[in-house]
Amino acid sequence: MRGFAVPGLIPRLRDLGARPGLRDLALALVLKVGGSGLAFAMLTLAARAMGLHEFGVFAYWFSALSFAAVAVLLGQEAAIMIDWQRALDAGGPAAARAGLRRSARVVLLSGLVGGAVTACAGHLAGAGWLFSALAGTFSVLLAALVYGTHVARTIAGIARGDGQFELTWRLFPTAGAALALLASVPFHAETFFAWAVGGILVALGIQAAGIGAALRGASAGMAPVKAALDPLPVWAARSARLWLGGVLDAANQYVDVFLIGLLLSPVEAGLYYAAARLAALFAIVSAGLHVFSSREIARHAADPAGPGMRAALRLVGGATALAVGGGVLVIFVGGQWLLDLFGQAFHAAYPPLVILTVGVAAIALGGPVPAVMRLTGHEAAYARIAGYFVLARCACVAAAALAGGLIGATLASALCSLACAVTLNAVCRRRVGIDPSVLGLIGGAGRARETLP
Structure with missing residues (x-):
């Protein structure tokens, strides 16, 4: 029985590996497992480097800033996944790119305003200006990374999107906490956010390069088509509902x-x-x-x-x-x-x-x-x-x-x-x-x- 089962099993495994859905599924699992493992290492190293009280301060601020990052997206991280496919079906790449430009402008403007408000709120809550500035910058860049991850996942694939969100940026604060432990130097919440800002900037650069390459590939050889977007009231109402759900x-x-x-x-x-x-x-x-x-x-x-x-x-x-x-x-x-x-x-x-x-x-x-x-x-x-x-x-x-x-x-x-x-x-x-x-x-x-x- 075994001699007959093995030859039949190998072609089946090859067929499964050739299915795009299963390949994407496996990639999503690998990235999520790797990212979660890295996040766990990041948090445990940070907890050991900070101590319980300082880690509690970090957890409080990290939760608040992560919430702020989602709030300033105004639902565009979910809206672009819907609008991109609809625009491709209705008007082709030109319409899809026009929808992406509109969505990206909204995220950029709301992110900058939200970051400034976050920084001022942090200072009013008693934090110093350096910590407040780092907190505001972190919330802006994290929002951009979340948005970029959804865009890249939709346009360029899971690897170019979720790979940067799950792995790249987390490497930096993880390394910072490890170095602080090895050198026996202080590691505070603001130190974490400083390392994280550097990591997110690198991740955004890689994401942007991948999205740009995918957009150029999608437009190559395509005849220009008039970009027909949803009317602004319709788009705004849908975005508002998606934003509320995300918040x-x-x-x-x-x-x-x-x-x-x-x-x-x-x-x-x-x-x-x-x-x-x-x-x-x-x-x-x-x-x-x-x-x-x-x-x-x-x-x-x-x-x-x-x-x-x-x-x-x-x-x-x-x-x-x-x-x-x-x-x-x-x-x-x-x-x-x-x-x-x-x-x-x-x-x-x-x-x-x-x-x-x-x-x-x-x-x-x-x-x-x-x-x-x-x-x-x-x-x-x-x-x-x-x-x-x-x-x-x-x-x-x-x-x-x-x-x-x-x-x-x-x-x-x-x-x-x-x-x-x-x-x-x-x-x-x-x-x-x-x-x-x-x-x-x-x-x-x-x-x-x-x-x-």
Whole structure:
């Protein structure tokens, strides 16, 4: 039996490797795993170089600046993925490039204004001008990198986009923290942001070169076509809905650390941030799958319940289930050891780590619901539901933090995340007509079903 099985297996593996979808999927996974591993090394080295209190200060500011970077994008990171494909279908490369220019101008202007406001807000909050300037610059450049990653992923491929976001910029603060540890010199939050600014500048340069090459290749030999863009009111309304959804996603990701640092102390913020980063580690594979699926969702957005969309989502279902199961086991068995990498002072983060791991596992099994709804024309419904849960999350986390400290805030955060994921999945099934959850896709529940307007 073995002699006959092996010759037949090799051609099958070759056929699988030749499928573009699987190659892109594998690349997205490799980049996400590598980037998450590098991010973990960056944070553990920074925690050891800073100490718990300083790391808490860094976590507080990093969360606030990451949220600001998403806010100033005005939804263009998601809008360009939709507009590029629509413009290509309607008017060819000329129309697509015109849409890209309009989107890029918006990001540039809003980013500069947002960076200046962030710097002034940091100074008013008590930070020095050097730290405030670095914070404002970091938020502007991070926004540009997020936008450039979505553009490059859509136009030039996953490697030229996500490779710079996941790997390149993180190498710099990682190296800075390692050098500080080796030389026994101080490493503060502003030092981290200085190294990060340098890394993002390098990543943006590489991204821009890749996008430029892809644009020149797409336009070569094409006859000029009049660039027909969506009317400004239509484009602005869609962008506003996408922006609101992106801001709500960012709030769900970063608001906890901000509130805990504000209401408790930098120490609790540092412990929670370490636990949250570790809890998210097992979702690395599912996050990489979502990078792949977001591009496929945008491609099949015109027929969300069709076979193309269902095939793309079903491709990620089994791998997500395996990743979640294996990751939960790793966290429960080796969680204390992983916390040791941050330092002995982070042992107190183990109970929050266990609580957050359960919550993140449930969310990961729900599948890429935000991307499905935002990229298939249901961004308003998504923003409305997510908005209610963000407000509820803020209120619950704040009340629980004041009443029960770090553990209370962690429980409130996990329960709110779980409730939001279950609600969004139910609405996605009803409105879009497909169940993107792992259980639904594996069990065949991802088949098209009647949708509501």
